[in-house]
Amino acid sequence: MTQEPSAAQQAIGDITPKLADLTYQVLFGDVWERPGLSPRDRSLVTVTALIALYRTDQLGFHLKLAMDNGLTKEELSEAITHLAFYAGWPNAMGAADRLKAILADEG
Known part of the structure; x- marks a missing residue:
């Protein structure tokens, strides 16, 4: 097999x-x-690192994984908003756009 x-x-x-x-x-x-760390916490750490470092290629995969691991749309939205002040406005705007697209695809 x-x-x-x-x-x-x-x-x-x-x-x-x-x-x-x-x-x-x-x-x-x-x-x-x-x-x-729980998978949920690992996802939050990973997503925030990818946003902060503007690593957009893998961000979509990890945003989906984060939701599969229990993070809500609201929690991811809050993390993105919070990061705007620590990681930069463009990074947060890009992440928000990516999250919006993922949520639209999921219906």
Whole structure:
């Protein structure tokens, strides 16, 4: 029986197979599973870091994951608003736009 390829393997496995394996096994298989923070808290930390550093390529994925991990639209909205003053207005505006698009796609 073959194992279904991970999301990382599907996205980048043909170009960078080792990075895909590390993403799946280490980042999501080990780091995200550590008991020190809940998945919800890890998502909040990750989303805020991505917004603060203007790492928009992965922000959409992590906003969706954050909602799957229990963060609400209102909580993400508050985090984005709060970050406007610490991470910059353009970063927050971009994140707000991304969250709006995700919520529109979900209906």
